[in-house]
Structures are given as structure tokens and as C-alpha cells.
Amino acid sequence: MVIHWSLPAGTSPTAALVVTVPHTFESPRSYHPSDSVLGRAVRAWVGDRLRGEALFIVVLTGLSLALLMIHYLGWAFLKPTLLANPSWQVLFWGGQVGSVLALIGVGLVGFRPAVRVECQSDAVTLTQGDRSCTISNTSVEDVALIPARQYHRHYRRYAATRVFASRLPDEVIRLHTPEGPVIVALSDPDAQAALLDRLEALHAPSPEPVAKAQP
DSSP states (O other): OOEEEEOOTTTTTHHHTTTSSEEEEEEEOEEEEEHHHHHHHHHHOOOOOHHHHHHHHHHHHHHHHHHHHHHHHHHHHHHHHHHOHHHHHHHHHHHHHHHHHHHHHTOOOEOOOOEEEESSSSEEEEEETTTEEEEEGGGEEEEEEEEEEHHHGGGGOOTTTTTESSOOOOEEEEEEETTEEEEEESSSHHHHHHHHHHHHHHHHHOOOOOOEEEE
């Protein structure tokens, strides 16, 4: 007697085996002012992603206005002295330019860390900078590709939403878990499509082979 193992009808062998081989997807870092030194400091002080982003804009605007007023008042009060001592003007204008460059470097130069997604046979691990989370196949309630506009208007507003994205494409991957939504985005469309297939296969129930006995 020979026993043949086969998959249930309608089950693709590729879909059944797509998550059995570990695979890693990566998206490079991208420029973003909110991840500057000032942005990270404000976010760490507030301890909340959404409030940190809003407060960063307020703090950066306030520092820019304060620096502008300091420049204006400095010239108004020191103008007679600077005109009487032309050699001092180099130091004065050098300080003006230096303070602007310092504000730009501290408040506007920032990069979102690269995103790394490691797919295993029964879980997926998401890493970005010092943040990391592992999602098992049993905790994935739903997987879908949604427009980035829907993410901005809906999911981004929830404090429970965990976001792993460096540069947002036109569409992002949304996972529903018991702990809240998870947003994953890769800059390469082909890599994101392959990741979506992996996540859908991870979410799908594992097919059980059917034994067929033949004389």
C-alpha cells in the first residue's frame, strides 16, 4: 500500500509553503524633521507619539521666532557699536549665521530609522530603531492593503497604533491585532507586495495534509 500526502482542494502549494522559509524585508531610512535631535527630545519628554509631534511643531516655531527677535534686537542695540568698529561685524554676522545653522541642525535635520521585517513560519518581527515587536500568527486578526490617506485620516490618530514606516508610499499594510492596529510600509512596491503575501499566508490557517491510501 502506498500513501500519498496531498493538500485540501483549492489550496495552493506556494501559499502553503510561503511562510516556511524565513525571509527579511528592509526599507532604508528617510529624512524627516520630527526625528531630529529636538524632535526626539520632545517626544521622549512627552512620552506620547501624537502629542510629541504636535509639540515639536510648536517648540520649533517658538524657537524660530525667538531667534528672529534676538537677531533683530541684537542689530538694533549693537548697530552704533558695530558701525564704529567694522572689524566686530564679522563676529556679529558670523554669530547670526551660526545660530541659524545650529537651529537647522538641531530642529530640522533628522532621519527616520530603517524598517526591518523578519518573517518566520509562525511569527513576524518588526524593527525600527530601538522599537521592536513580534506578532504571532494567532494574534493576526486581519491583513489588508490600505491607502496612505486612510492611514493619515484614521489609524494615525489612534495612540494604540504602532507604526513601522520610514517613507510612506501610496499604500501601506495594516494588521489588526488584539493590542491594536499595526502599520507597516516599505519604500519598494515589489518588496511590499511580497511582504503582503507573506503576511496573508501567515494569517491564513495552515492546511492539513490529507492521507490517501492506494492499494
